[in-house]
Amino acid sequence: MKPSMLAMGLAYGMLTTVAHAAPHQEVHDAVGQQQQPLLQTLETLVNIDSGTGFVAGLNKVETLLTERLEALGAEVETHPAEAYGGNTLVGRLQGNGNSHIMLMIHYDTVFGEGTAEERPFHIEENRAYGPGVGDAKGGVAVILHSLEALETLGFDDYGQLTVVFNPDEEKGSLGSRDLIQQLSAEQDAVLVFEPTFSEGDSDAVTVVTKGINYAFLEVNGRSSHAGGAPDEGRNAxxxxxxxxxxLKDLGDPDKETTLNWTIVEGGSKRNIIPEQARAEGDMRYFDSSEYERVLNEARDIIENQLIDDTDVEFRLEKGRPPLPSNPQTEALAEQAQQIYRELDRELQAVEIGGGTDAAYAYHADSSTPAVLESLGLAGGRYHSDEEFVLVDSVVPRLYLTTRMIMELSDTEAGD
Ligand SMILES: [Zn+2]
Incomplete structure (x- = not known):
């Protein structure tokens, strides 16, 4: 955090006394009481199909989440997510402090209508199963029940808590990303609740996610009879x-940029010199300047043609941006690790190759907000029939979020 924020935090010492005085045992007790209610919430959420674009299901979840947020004292707004349907919910809780903290996760899943009926929520030993149980309905439940715990503790030293539940993350958040960018600009910190992967006793938060771009290569030649007049053709x-x-080496190993060509199409009949051919590629990157570099290099390279009179075009479309390595995120991760140590648990800070909405919350041109990803439940096999979360990750994860909010209320001041 910026030193100025710390200074502001100290200036508001009167307001933060409660946070310091609250024994961590009290927090642990409060979140312990939320374990069963959280599992009930999770069961209810998982048993409603809400695949991206399945508006009837998304609306059911939306109604439920609106009620829950309002019961917690939040004012709730809905914003239509145009591309795939459903609404983004924005709930705001006013506190007595200064820090602006946003808690964000999606409530759509990758699973089609009928999946919840086929294999509803169920618990076997330490694992809870069901469509979207980890990605990301577990995250939704962690947010709601951390807020419940804060209410139990009588904690309201934050300035404003903004809860964002969006309905289209699994298809790239095209209908909610502008809102996420806009709301996050007003925050000191943004916590994102995608699930994390469990490994033995330790789990993780995510500090870096890769961005994705889509590469397109298109060639136009000239068709001609392959037997009668092949020389009149231009073979695309x-x-x-x-x-x-x-164009096979557009990546940069030092920067961990990759560009892999994954789709090729061309030609139509065996006896015709093909007029058209095209390819698509998947680019992953951490460094935002790689977009320009790859585009410029590729456009230089394609000048060197094998066959005269063919047209070659290279395009690069922007997908989700990266959450690059940055000091604000590192500071939040350290804070989270410290909180986990209070529980005698290890917390890794990891990089992941996939993109998430954390990237939309991050503002490269500003030191705020600090963004931390993967505060949802620990589990695995996400997007598969065996998707699960660990029941014994519920209490540590609730503890982590509740304490994070308390710590951030302590040390940060809003504008
Ligand atoms: Zn997700």
Missing amino acids: VMELSHQLLQ
Whole structure:
């Protein structure tokens, strides 16, 4: 955190006394009381299908979440997520302090209508199963029940808590990303509740996520009879092949940028010199400047053609941006690790190759907000029939979020 924030925090010492005086045991007791209610909430949420774009199911979840937020004292707004349907919910709780903290996660899943009926929520030993149980309905439940715990503790030293539940993350958040960018700009900290992977006794938060871009290579040649007049044709498939070989090293190992060509199409009939050919590629990166570099390099490279009179075009479309390595996120991760140590538990700070909405909350041109990802439940096999969360991750994860909010209320001041 910025030194100025710390100074402000000290200036408001009167307000933060409660947080310091509260024994951590009290927090642990309060979140312990939330374990069963959280599992009940999770069961209710998981048993409502809410695949991205399944508006009837999304609306049911939305109604339920609105009621829960209002019961916690939040004022709730809905914003239509245009691309796939459903609404983004924004709930705001006013406190007596200064810090602005946002808690964010999606409530859509990757599972189609009928999945919840086929394999509803169930618990076997330490594992809870069901569609979206970890990704990310577990995260929704952690947010709601951390707020319950704060209410039990009588804690309201934050300035404003903003809860954001969006309905379209699994398809890229096209209908909620602008809102996320706009709301996050007003925050000191943004906590994102995607699930984390469990490994033995330790689990993790995410400090870096890769961005994704989509590469397109298109070649236009000229068709001609392959038997009668092959020389009059301009073979787009041959030109594409030449270009793909030239464009195979657009990645940068030092920067961990990758660009892999994954789809190729071309030609139509065996006796026709193909007029058109195209390829698509998947680019992953941490460093935002890699977009320009790859685009410029590729456009230089394609100038070198194998076959005259073919048109070659390279395009790069922007997908989800990265959450790059940054000091604000590192500071939040350290804070989280310290809190986990209070429980005698290890917390890793990891990088992941996939993108999440944390990237939309991050503002490269500003030191705020600090963004931390993966505060949801610990589990695994996400997006599969065996998706699960660990029941014994519920209490540590509730403790982590509740204490994070208390600590952030302590040390940060809003504008
Ligand atoms: Zn997710």
